[in-house]
Amino acid sequence: MRVTAGIDEPDRRGRTGLHLTGRDLTRNPDIVVRDVEVLANDWYVLRATTFDQRHSDGNWRTERRETYDRGDGATILLYDTARRTVLLTRQFRFPVYVNGHPDGMLLETAAGLLDEDDPVAAIRREAVEETGVEVGEVQHVFDVFMSPGSVTERLHFFAAPYRHHDLRGTSHGVADEGEDIETVELDADDARARIGTDIVDAKTVMLLQWAFLDGPFRLT
Structure with a gap:
C-alpha cells in the first residue's frame, strides 16, 4: 500500500489528512464536494477539489478548482x-x-x-x-x-x-x-x-x- 506524506503519514510540517479538507462542508446546499486531491504540500498546500454545483438554472454541473492554502x-x-x-x-x-x-x-x-x-x-x-x-x-x-x-x-x-x-x-x-x-x-x-x-x-x-x-x- 502506498503511503503519502501529508495524507497517511506526517509531512515535514507534521500534517496528515490534507486530502480531507472541504469534504465535510455542508453550509451551502448547492455545493457537494466529491473529491480532494493534494497536488503539492512542500510548505503550503495546493489542492484540486472536484465538486457538484447547482447553478441558477437548477442544473447540476461538476466543477474542478485548484486552491492554494497558505494559512490566514x-x-x-x-x-x-x-x-x-x-x-x-x-x-x-x-x-x-x-x-x-x-x-x-x-x-x-x-x-x-x-x-x-x-x-x-x-x-x-x-x-x-x-x-x-x-x-x-x-x-x-x-x-x-x-x-x-x-x-x-x-x-x-x-x-x-x-x-x-x-x-x-x-x-x-x-x-x-x-x-x-x-x-x-x-x-x-x-x-x-x-x-x-x-x-x-x-x-x-x-x-x-x-x-x-x-x-x-x-x-x-
Whole structure:
C-alpha cells in the first residue's frame, strides 16, 4: 500500500489528512464536494477539489478548482498623527519581480501569517519582527479574502499608532526565515500620492485608503 506524506503519514510540517479538507462542508446546499486531491504540500498546500454545483438554472454541473492554502494572515498600518507619518516596510518579493515589478522591492505594511496565534497576537509579533515597534492597543479594521479565485487566505487588517521614539533602526526581519526588511517612514500624504506607482501592494493600498477615508487621517 502506498503511503503519502501529508495524507497517511506526517509531512515535514507534521500534517496528515490534507486530502480531507472541504469534504465535510455542508453550509451551502448547492455545493457537494466529491473529491480532494493534494497536488503539492512542500510548505503550503495546493489542492484540486472536484465538486457538484447547482447553478441558477437548477442544473447540476461538476466543477474542478485548484486552491492554494497558505494559512490566514494579518497586517497592520502603523501611523503617527502628530507628525502625520506612516511606517512601512520594504523587502524583496520574488513573485512580483517575476511578474513585471522593476526590482521586486515592495513597499508594504507589516504583515505575516497567523501560524498558531490569534490575529491580534500574530500582528503584534509581526510588528516587532518587521519594524522593531512594540505596538500598544491595536484597532481591528476589517477582514478580507485577498484572492478568492484561488487562494484560501483571509487577511486580518489592523492599525495602531507609533511614535518616533519607538523606532529602533531600519533593518529588521527574522534572518533564519530569510527576511531582510527595511523600515521606511513616509509622510502620510506622500504615501497616498504613491498609490499605484511606488505603492502597488493591495493590503497597503487598502489600509492607506482606509486611513484617509475613515481612519487617523480622515478629513473632518
